[in-house]
Amino acid sequence: EIVYFAVINTFSNQNTQDIAERSDIDLQHENPRESTKMTRYQIFTLVSSASVNFSSMICYSILGPFFPKEAENKGVSDTIVGMIFGCFAFFNLVSSLILGKYIVQIGAKFLFVVGMLVSGCCTILFGLLNRAPDGGIFIALCFIIRSVDAIGFAGSMTASFSILARAFPENVATVMGCMEIFSGLGLVLGPPFGGFLYQSFGYEVPFIVLGCLVLLMVPLNIWILPSYDGIRSTKAFWTLLALPKVFFVVLIIFSISSCIGFLDPTMSLFVIAKFNFPVGRVGLVYVGFALSYALSSPLLGFVSDRIPRARKWLIVIGSWLTSISFLFLGPIPIFHIKSEIWMFISMLILTGFSLGMCGIPTFPEIINCAYENGFEEGLGTLGLVSGIFGAFWSLGTFIGPTLGGFLYEKFDFEWAAAIQGSLPFVKYLETFLHYGITIRLISLSLGYNCTAEESKQLLK
Numbered sequence: 078e079i080v081y082f083a084v085i086n087t088f089s090n091q092n093t094q095d096i097a098e099r100s101d102i103d104l105q106h107e108n109p110r111e112s113t114k115m116t117r118y119q120i121f122t123l124v125s126s127a128s129v130n131f132s133s134m135i136c137y138s139i140l141g142p143f144f145p146k147e148a149e150n151k152g153v154s155d156t157i158v159g160m161i162f163g164c165f166a167f168f169n170l171v172s173s174l175i176l177g178k179y180i181v182q183i184g185a186k187f188l189f190v191v192g193m194l195v196s197g198c199c200t201i202l203f204g205l206l207n208r209a210p211d212g213g214i215f216i217a218l219c220f221i222i223r224s225v226d227a228i229g230f231a232g233s234m235t236a237s238f239s240i241l242a243r244a245f246p247e248n249v250a251t252v253m254g255c256m257e258i259f260s261g262l263g264l265v266l267g268p269p270f271g272g273f274l275y276q277s278f279g280y281e282v283p284f285i286v287l288g289c290l291v292l293l294m295v296p297l298n299i300w301i302l303p304s305y306d307g308i309r310s311t312k313a314f315w316t317l318l319a320l321p322k323v324f325f326v327v328l329i330i331f332s333i334s335s336c337i338g339f340l341d342p343t344m345s346l347f348v349i350a351k352f353n354f355p356v357g358r359v360g361l362v363y364v365g366f367a368l369s370y371a372l373s374s375p376l377l378g379f380v381s382d383r384i385p386r387a388r389k390w391l392i393v394i395g396s397w398l399t400s401i402s403f404l405f406l407g408p409i410p411i412f413h414i415k416s417e418i419w420m421f422i423s424m425l426i427l428t429g430f431s432l433g434m435c436g437i438p439t440f441p442e443i444i445n446c447a448y449e450n451g452f453e454e455g456l457g458t459l460g461l462v463s464g465i466f467g468a469f470w471s472l473g474t475f476i477g478p479t480l481g482g483f484l485y486e487k488f489d490f491e492w493a494a495a496i497q498g499s500l501p502f503v504k505y506l507e508t509f510l511h512y513g514i515t516i517r518l519i520s521l522s523l524g525y526n527c528t529a530e531e532s533k534q535l536l537k
Contacts, residue, residue, distance in 0.1 A: 118244070119245065122241065125237075125297075125301060128259075129237050130237070130260045131259040131263045132263070132287075133193075133230055133233065134259075134264050134267065135266055135290075136197075136263075136287050138271070139267045139268065140271075142269075142271060142272040142363075143272060146345070152215075153215070155346070155486040156479075157482075158482055159342045159482020159485075160220075160478075160479050160482065161216070161223060162342050162474075162479075163476070164223050164475070165226065165475075166471040166476075167227075167471070168223075169475075170469075170471035172228045173231045173464045173466075173468045173471060174468045176188060176232050176236075176460075177460045177462075177463050177464015177465070177467065178461065179460075180235065180239055180464075184304070185239055185240050186236070186303070188233070188235065189236035189237060191232060192231070193229070193233050193292075193294060194229070194292070195228065195232070196291055197292040199226035201284060201285050201288035203219075203222050203284050204285045204288065206222070207281060231467060231471070234463075235460070235464055238459075238463035238466065239463045241253065242440075242444060242459045243459055246454075247382070249441040249444060250381035250388075250438060251375065251382045252378070253374075253378055253440055255375045257374035257433065257437070258371045258372070258374065259371075261368060261372070264367035265363070265364050265367040268361075268363040268364075269364065276355070314465060317443075317447055317452065317465060318465060321511075323465075326442050327443070328469075329392055329396065329436075329439055331470075332500045333435060333436045333470075334472070334474045334477065335472075335474065335476050336432065336477065336501060337432065338475070339477040339481035339493075340366075341477070341481070342478050343481045344362070344363075362422065365422045365425045366426065366428055366429040367429065369426040369428075369429030370433045371429075373429070373433045374437055377391065377433050381437055381438040388442055389438075389508070391434050392508055393508050394435075395432065395433070396435045396502070397505045398431035398434065399431040402425075402431060402498070403428070403495065403498025406424045409491055409494075410491055410492065443466065477497070
């Protein structure tokens with residue numbers, strides 16, 4: 078209750094209101110489309126978003142190396158472990174849509190900060206689950222805490238995406254790519270740091286330490302994050318989702334996140350069984366994947382912003398490379414190639430790069446498509462886009478672990494990874510055909526002297 082009233086009182090403080098008013102004035106009179114120098118409030122926005130990306134991903138990623146084994150000791154099957162990972166994504170999905178729709182009414186800053194507060198508390202509570210009785214009670218508490226954590230995560234990330242797109246309208250992909258450095262840093266540090274703390278101090282310490290880290294960032298963001306006001310969008314989610322280009326892009330988002338989610342409940346078990354790695358060293362295997370994703374994302378974002386026409390080909394090529402990397406992750410038995418640790422890590426590095434290649438351009442693609450089709454430019458529309466992006470990302474991270482745990486239990490990792498890799502391959506074919514047919518139609522329309530406006534409509 079003390080923390081809650083402190084948050085409320087801080088939001089009502091006159092100094093915070095003054096900062097909010099100056100922020101809005103600066104954003105209105107100093108047009109970010111025309112200014113190449115970042116304002117003070119844009120810098121504060123970057124710092125706040127970087128903090129939530131880093132803290133959220135480090136808390137999310139610590140489960141991978143040791144939780145499946147801990148849950149197994151509690152009498153939980155691989156399928157249920159996958160569902161525990163997946164329930165986080167399911168509630169993230171529902172929350173992203175609702176919070177994205179009402180972000181203007183709730184307030185982007187309030188949603189951002191309260192989301193971090195909820196997520197930090199849930200992380201600490203998850204670290205106390207080893208004291209719960211084995212079996213049903215342990216499983217039920219896992220589902221409850223992960224579900225509430227997902228709602229907090231959805232709030233902070235939906236607000237973060239919307240605020241970034243509002244503050245940097247002309248450099249969305251570049252800024253998102255830079256923020257992925259901090260997401261990747263969280264993914265890099267989470268597994269080895271969590272594995273080290275687990276091996277040294279036991280199950281509770283990793284969650285308590287990282288949960289407290291998130292809570293320490295709450296007052297920081299209350300202080301520095303500017304307030305961004307906006308007008309509620311008059312359009313609905315379904316109107317945006319009904320646009321053909323948006324529909325194809327969100328399916329790509331789904332395939333990307335399902336591939337990432339697939340690795341959560343399966344990869345640590347495979348590495349322990351196949352290469353005899355101790356639990357404390359399993360987290361090091363995640364480093365190659367996370368580093369390749371984090372380091373390539375800013376460059377891919379820069380290319381996406383500077384050459385918008387290249388976005389569709391980044392998506393197509395990235396989807397194809399992702400499917401190839403999953404085929405050789407095991408590798409699939411029909412190739413008769415012996416599984417080696419160097420090959421496994423190499424494929425993880427390729428997976429991280431390819432997922433960034435097809436993932437980074439998707440957010441600005443949806444924003445541009447929305448504006449081209451009459452959606453208002455402002456926080457309301459950005460909330461819708463962030464909600465849809467978060468919802469389909471969460472849908473993939475729900476299906477990925479759930480299906481991954483089931484496939485790993487019924488088959489082995491080699492076949493499970495190959496089956497998962499078929500999803501981005503299907504998306505590659507669909508997207509390639511969609512853009513190919515679109516380009517062909519435009520060529521034909523120009524041949525028939527179609528007007529520029531009619532040609533433009535074919536791309537929407």
